[in-house]
Amino acid sequence: MDPAGKVALVSGGNSGLGEGAVKHLLAAGASVVSLDLGGDVPAGADFVQCDVSDEASVAAAVSSAIERHGRIDILINNAGVGGIGTIASAEGPGDIADFRRVIGVNLIGAATLAAHAGHAMTRNEPLGPDGERGVIVNTCSIASYEGQEGMGAYTATKSALLALTLVWARDLAKFAIRVNGVAPGFMATPMVAMLPPPFVEELLKGNEFPKRAGTAEDYAAVVDFLIRTPLINGEVIRLDGGARPPARTTWSTS
Numbered sequence: 001m002d003p004a005g006k007v008a009l010v011s012g013g014n015s016g017l018g019e020g021a022v023k024h025l026l027a028a029g030a031s032v033v034s035l036d037l038g039g040d041v042p043a044g045a046d047f048v049q050c051d052v053s054d055e056a057s058v059a060a061a062v063s064s065a066i067e068r069h070g071r072i073d074i075l076i077n078n079a080g081v082g083g084i085g086t087i088a089s090a091e092g093p094g095d096i097a098d099f100r101r102v103i104g105v106n107l108i109g110a111a112t113l114a115a116h117a118g119h120a121m122t123r124n125e126p127l128g129p130d131g132e133r134g135v136i137v138n139t140c141s142i143a144s145y146e147g148q149e150g151m152g153a154y155t156a157t158k159s160a161l162l163a164l165t166l167v168w169a170r171d172l173a174k175f176a177i178r179v180n181g182v183a184p185g186f187m188a189t190p191m192v193a194m195l196p197p198p199f200v201e202e203l204l205k206g207n208e209f210p211k212r213a214g215t216a217e218d219y220a221a222v223v224d225f226l227i228r229t230p231l232i233n234g235e236v237i238r239l240d241g242g243a244r245p246p247a248r249t250t251w252s253t254s
Helices: 016-027 055-069 096-121 152-175 197-204 216-228
Strands: 007-011 031-036 046-049 074-077 134-139 177-184 236-239
Touching (some): 016 074, 031 055, 096 177, 177 216, 216 236
Parallel strands (some): 134 177
16 A cells, blocks of 8 residues: 555654654655644644543544544554563562553553554545555564563563454455554664663664664654555564564563
C-alpha cells in the first residue's frame, strides 16, 4: 500500500517511535492522526486524545478520526509503557497491580485499537491490484523473544503481541487487511532517556552491528517497508543490530 493519500492512525504518536512514524508517513503524503494522552503534536499531524487502556476512549478516537478524514487505511499500533520488577523476592510477592497496568496498556490497549480500527478498515473500498483494504503494524520488542530478568510484565505483553500478529493476520485476511510487526531492540526514545550511560553501554554491547541505539527513523523505515510490501503478512521483523539479550545485566532488579 502506498501511504500517499491514505489515512493513518499512530498510537503513542507524539513522542519516540510513534513520532518517527508520524513524521515519516506525513512526508510520504499520508494524512496522519496521532493518538496520545498529550504532549507536543508533530507538525502537520491531526491529534485525538486517547487512552488505549480505555475502550470507550479508543472507540471515540477511532470514530473521531473517521469523522474528520473519512476512513482509516493504516494503523501503527505503537502506544506502550515500561515496567520492571521480579515476580517475587525474599521480601514478598511482586507488584501485580503494576503487572496489570502494563498489560492494560501494551496488550489490551493494542488489541482494543486493532479491533476498532480493523473493523473500520473492513468498510474500505479495495485498492490496488490486490484489492487491499488496510494495514496494521504492531510495535513488538526483542523482549518478545528474550525477556530479561525483571521484565515479566513487559515481556508478557510484547511476546503476546508478537503471537497475535499472525492470528490477527489470519482473522483479517478475508477482508484484505494485512497485519505485521516490528520488534525493536534498544532504541533512543524518551522511555529510556533516564537510564544511566553505563547501563546503556552495557545493553549495546550485545549488538553485533551497528553498536548503537536504534532511532525513530530506523523504526519508521521498517514500518514504511511493511506498509508498502503486499506479500509480507503475519510477520514480525527484528530491528536490533543482531542483539540477543542475556538473562540479566549488572543493573538487574535482583
